[in-house]
Amino acid sequence: MSEGIHVATTVNGDAVEYVCSPRETLLDVLRNRLGLTGAKEGCGTGDCGACSVTVDGRLVCSCLVLGAEADGREVTTVEGLSTGGKLHPLQTKFIEHAALQCGICTPGFLVSAKALLDRNPDPNEEEIRYALAGNLCRCTGYDKIVRAVSAAAKEIRNSNANR
Amino acid sequence: MQLSASLREFAGGAASVTVEATSIRELLRKLIERFPRMQRRIDEGVAVSINGEIYRDDRNQQIPDGAEVFLLPRIQGG
Amino acid sequence: MATDTTFTNQEFKIVGTRPPRPDGVDKVTGRARFGADASAAGQLVGLVLRSPHAHAKIKKIDTSKAEKLKGVKAVVTSADLPDLTKGDRGMFDMLENCMARDRALYDGHAVAAVAAIDAETARQALKLIKVDYEVLPHVTDVDEAMKPNAPIVQPYIRTAGIEPKPTKASNVAQKSEFGHGDVEAGFKQADVIVERSYKTEQTHQGYIEPHACLASVGPDGQGELWVTTQGHFTFRNVCAGLLGMDIAKLKVTSSEIGGGFGGKTHVWAEPVALALSRKANRPVKLVMTREEVFRATGPTCSTSIDVKIGATKDGRITAATATLRYQDGAFTSIWGMLGAMTSFACYDLANVKSIGYDVLVNRPKVAAYRAPSAPMAAFAVESTMDLLAAELKMDPIDLRIRNAAKEGTRASYGPTYGPIGIGPTLQAAKNHPHMKAPLGKNQGRGMACGFWFNFGGQTCTDLNIGVDGTVSLTVGTVDVGGSRASLSLIAAEELGIPYDRIKCTIADTASLGHNDTTEGSRGTFSSGMATIFAARNAIQVLKARAAKMWDIDVADVDWKNGRAVALRAEHGNLNELTLGEIAAKSPQTGGPIAGHNETVADGAGVSFATHICDIEVDPETGKTKILRYTVIQDAGKAIHPDYVEGQFQGAAAQGIGWALNEEYIYGTDGRLQNAGFLDYRIPVCSDLPFIDTQILEIPNPGHPYGVRGVGETSIVPPLAAIANALSNAAGVRMTHIPMSPPRVLKAIKNGRH
Numbered sequence: 001m002s003e004g005i006h007v008a009t010t011v012n013g014d015a016v017e018y019v020c021s022p023r024e025t026l027l028d029v030l031r032n033r034l035g036l037t038g039a040k041e042g043c044g045t046g047d048c049g050a051c052s053v054t055v056d057g058r059l060v061c062s063c064l065v066l067g068a069e070a071d072g073r074e075v076t077t078v079e080g081l082s083t084g085g086k087l088h089p090l091q092t093k094f095i096e097h098a099a100l101q102c103g104i105c106t107p108g109f110l111v112s113a114k115a116l117l118d119r120n121p122d123p124n125e126e127e128i129r130y131a132l133a134g135n136l137c138r139c140t141g142y143d144k145i146v147r148a149v150s151a152a153a154k155e156i157r158n159s160n161a162n163r
Numbered sequence: 164m165q166l167s168a169s170l171r172e173f174a175g176g177a178a179s180v181t182v183e184a185t186s187i188r189e190l191l192r193k194l195i196e197r198f199p200r201m202q203r204r205i206d207e208g209v210a211v212s213i214n215g216e217i218y219r220d221d222r223n224q225q226i227p228d229g230a231e232v233f234l235l236p237r238i239q240g241g
Numbered sequence: 242m243a244t245d246t247t248f249t250n251q252e253f254k255i256v257g258t259r260p261p262r263p264d265g266v267d268k269v270t271g272r273a274r275f276g277a278d279a280s281a282a283g284q285l286v287g288l289v290l291r292s293p294h295a296h297a298k299i300k301k302i303d304t305s306k307a308e309k310l311k312g313v314k315a316v317v318t319s320a321d322l323p324d325l326t327k328g329d330r331g332m333f334d335m336l337e338n339c340m341a342r343d344r345a346l347y348d349g350h351a352v353a354a355v356a357a358i359d360a361e362t363a364r365q366a367l368k369l370i371k372v373d374y375e376v377l378p379h380v381t382d383v384d385e386a387m388k389p390n391a392p393i394v395q396p397y398i399r400t401a402g403i404e405p406k407p408t409k410a411s412n413v414a415q416k417s418e419f420g421h422g423d424v425e426a427g428f429k430q431a432d433v434i435v436e437r438s439y440k441t442e443q444t445h446q447g448y449i450e451p452h453a454c455l456a457s458v459g460p461d462g463q464g465e466l467w468v469t470t471q472g473h474f475t476f477r478n479v480c481a482g483l484l485g486m487d488i489a490k491l492k493v494t495s496s497e498i499g500g501g502f503g504g505k506t507h508v509w510a511e512p513v514a515l516a517l518s519r520k521a522n523r524p525v526k527l528v529m530t531r532e533e534v535f536r537a538t539g540p541t542c543s544t545s546i547d548v549k550i551g552a553t554k555d556g557r558i559t560a561a562t563a564t565l566r567y568q569d570g571a572f573t574s575i576w577g578m579l580g581a582m583t584s585f586a587c588y589d590l591a592n593v594k595s596i597g598y599d600v601l602v603n604r605p606k607v608a609a610y611r612a613p614s615a616p617m618a619a620f621a622v623e624s625t626m627d628l629l630a631a632e633l634k635m636d637p638i639d640l641r642i643r644n645a646a647k648e649g650t651r652a653s654y655g656p657t658y659g660p661i662g663i664g665p666t667l668q669a670a671k672n673h674p675h676m677k678a679p680l681g682k683n684q685g686r687g688m689a690c691g692f693w694f695n696f697g698g699q700t701c702t703d704l705n706i707g708v709d710g711t712v713s714l715t716v717g718t719v720d721v722g723g724s725r726a727s728l729s730l731i732a733a734e735e736l737g738i739p740y741d742r743i744k745c746t747i748a749d750t751a752s753l754g755h756n757d758t759t760e761g762s763r764g765t766f767s768s769g770m771a772t773i774f775a776a777r778n779a780i781q782v783l784k785a786r787a788a789k790m791w792d793i794d795v796a797d798v799d800w801k802n803g804r805a806v807a808l809r810a811e812h813g814n815l816n817e818l819t820l821g822e823i824a825a826k827s828p829q830t831g832g833p834i835a836g837h838n839e840t841v842a843d844g845a846g847v848s849f850a851t852h853i854c855d856i857e858v859d860p861e862t863g864k865t866k867i868l869r870y871t872v873i874q875d876a877g878k879a880i881h882p883d884y885v886e887g888q889f890q891g892a893a894a895q896g897i898g899w900a901l902n903e904e905y906i907y908g909t910d911g912r913l914q915n916a917g918f919l920d921y922r923i924p925v926c927s928d929l930p931f932i933d934t935q936i937l938e939i940p941n942p943g944h945p946y947g948v949r950g951v952g953e954t955s956i957v958p959p960l961a962a963i964a965n966a967l968s969n970a971a972g973v974r975m976t977h978i979p980m981s982p983p984r985v986l987k988a989i990k991n992g993r994h
Contacts, residue, residue: 036271037271038270040449043918047531050449098259098886100268102499104497106269110269132926132927139887141893142926144883144887146931
């Protein structure tokens with residue numbers, strides 16, 4: 001008798017259904033069942049933030065969320081950040097400011113940074129640093145990441161002001 | 164040529180040895196001819212410094228006349 | 242000449258600018274594929290069973306129940322990895338480290354592995370493997386391991402480098418000595434002598450991506466390996482050797498790498514994955530957990546170091562000695578020797594002696610961590626230099642400047658230096674605005690300098706020109722931090738075409754000749770050099786094709802700004818031919834146009850950095866906060882300045898974590914207590930300020946563009962710069978790294994200056 005759980009959810013705006021085991025994390029489901037390998041497993045214990053996604057707009061470590069918990073909710077991953085070939089300002093600024101070296105932590109940072117800017121469109125340096133403190137980076141020392149987030153925030157504010 | 168301390172025991176304790184050679188390959192070959200026990204150490208890995216520039220791999224490297232030559236353990240990075 | 246490596250001091254059009262990197266979009270959209278991001282049809286999940294004992298005899302392994310579990314397709318032990326190493330100790334150690342043979346040598350040492358249809362089944366299978374251990378006494382501390390009655394880790398070891406030759410087994414694998422002059426006489430000349438002992442704890446490179454691979458071996462002995470690695474060609478050679486496969490029949494593809502810093506220069510579980518796949522005849526995906534990464538890959542050494550420096554009243558050092566004890570883990574290596582080589586490399590000394598010991602303990606096999614062994618030695622020496630400066634009532638930077646190595650100095654590790662950059666980095670530090678920033682209560686400033694070798698090595702590059710004039714640049718050095726951007730800049734500069742007409746790819750092992758591992762700061766240096774020569778070869782072909790198209794002598798064709806130009810007045814009516822135009826006609830003028838280069842790049846030279854740090858300490862809690870940090874390093878020529886800055890900042894950040902918080906904590910049972918990111922806490926965004934960088938460009942005479950390696954050197958000064966700053970802030974000398982809050986409080990309480 002199968003112990004699989006049937007889940008109907010929305011991922012990056014698309015309706016998605018899958019069957020997963022009760023033990024599977026949302027991270028496992030995204031990567032292994034849905035082929036969305038943008039979210040990474042860096043630690044499996046919620047300490048590194050490389051698996052960051054949002055569930056109903058709330059920033060979470062997908063390694064600490066069960067696949068079954070996504071039922072009836074809206075999940076957004078790094079793959080959902082750009083729309084129709086147009087990169088999100090965070091994505092363009094990360095490239096412009098060389099805010100990535102190896103790039104393994106980048107998806108997590110982008111999701112976390114977006115969650116920050118969604119609730120605080122004009123964060124100062126300290127606010128950015130504390131909001132991103134749950135995402136580990138070993139390559140950059142965070143300097144260019146903070147600058148990129150600041151620059152993206154400014155660009156988003158300007159384009160909103162111009163509407 | 165100079166030998167770093169860990170290699171001196173294979174040259175009978177000498178810190179400095181005179182060898183005539185125009186390339187690293189020739190240098191090492193003559194060294195081993197004179198001190199056969201050096202073979203093992205050289206196989207395990209050595210680097211050759213010529214006038215301060217360290218060469219790890221290229222045995223073709225030429226040695227200019229009167230150059231300062233130093234035989235070192237083979238170093239690696241990370 | 243096309244392969245002349247001499248620096249040419251040319252003016253650059255594109256090199257030195259900051260265009261976007263070619264792999265940027267893939268990495269910000271989640272499209273880029275790292276080690277765990279590949280899958281194959283029918284793949285199995287591989288998991289490794291690891292010893293829970295620091296040291297134990299393995300009397301028996303019973304895998305029968307695991308093999309019978311439904312869904313398990315293969316179980317391997319050392320019996321499935323026979324010894325094919327033919328007396329090559331280095332390869333045997335790698336084999337034994339991948340899978341224990343008759344003894345488990347550290348907590349986490351692999352003893353068996355399984356491949357099953359899913360993770361749950363694999364986990365159950367591990368639980369069904371019965372290992373009969375006989376627990377042996379263990380030793381994990383480097384000084385304890387040197388004591389006469391310490392448990393012996395490797396019974397075959399007889400200490401090398403001492404006379405008379407020992408007959409008894411020891412944990413001291415080797416003693417190395419470097420130096421020149423007469424230190425006893427030198428100390429007699431000194432007016433002031435400072436002597437101190439230091440300790441540094443073990444740290445891990447801490448890359449965010451765990452080791453991962455997808456291995457597939459068929460019954461015909463051919464195989465494929467997708468793996469996160471710093472050197473896929475080296476991995477191929479080692480895996481083929483350990484498994485008895487032909488090198489050409491094992492194709493290794495490097496995934497994008499999520500950090501390495503030296504920790505991914507060696508194989509860990511990859512031979513095991515291949516052995517599982519071979520036995521199951523199905524692809525096996527083996528991904529390490531974070532806990533396994535900490536317990537069973539290659540951290541750096543913990544050390545115990547004594548330094549003594551003497552100087553005359555005017556600040557000139559007369560003698561310096563260092564005794565350095567480094568633990569290599571359970572397998573012998575060269576780390577203590579490297580520490581001894583780098584200790585005094587920054588200085589011009591008449592009398593110097595450094596002695597390094599490589600010591601074995603029951604800990605994982607140490608691997609390189611970015612300028613391996615140098616940071617610890619620099620911590621000890623640079624801390625002592627500050628103590629000396631205080632005794633002499635001299636400014637710390639002035640003491641360094643007074644004794645800095647320069648061209649013509651006999652290095653403490655032997656050879657004489659050519660032109661080097663330590664003087665300029667010290668002067669730049671002295672003049673930097675950071676030095677004049679005001680300091681408040683409980684705040685202190687420290688500086689330190691650091692040295693590292695940089696390497697060249699075997700390199701191959703292909704440059705192929707498409708019929709539309711765009712260029713495929715194929716290299717073999719894994720891109721750890723953005724080198725594809727720099728290499729594209731170099732190709733664009735040489736060919737004279739726009740940067741975005743170049744696409745740089747890292748080839749798999751079947752598509753290119755051997756390339757050495759990306760370590761030793763060699764990626765941009767070596768592949769950059771090979772790219773220059775490959776481009777110049779391609780230009781020769783382009784000129785010959787233009788000559789054909791114009792029907793003139795190739796000697797009359799020049800290459801300028803991306804175009805063939807006909808020289809001589811009689812050809813004045815010939816319009817220039819762009820690269821694109823020549824490429825479009827290539828099918829009719831002789832076929833595909835390409836340039837290649839196989840070389841052993843050398844002449845990377847040595848590099849120096851000086852760091853300045855301001856720190857604030859809370860004397861009640863021992864907590865510290867880095868207020869300001871400046872990195873000054875000589876890059877020779879910064880091809881893409883953003884990525885050079887990135888190397889400086891990243892290395893500094895690792896050094897900050899190492900100095901203030903990171904350490905492996907072993908229990909009395911010899912087990913690692915903090916194998917996770919919660920308790921092995923690396924710096925987070927809120928811990929650090931912006932990190933200022935100053936790139937000096939003193940050209941390397943051995944490279945056409947003057948490039949020096951940059952990736953490693955800036956991990957060398959931080960331990961010392963921060964210790965000096967913290968010692969000034971707290972009013973007490975710090976001698977034990979990391980300087981975590983409990984250690985800081987203890988030092989303040991005991992109060993030795």
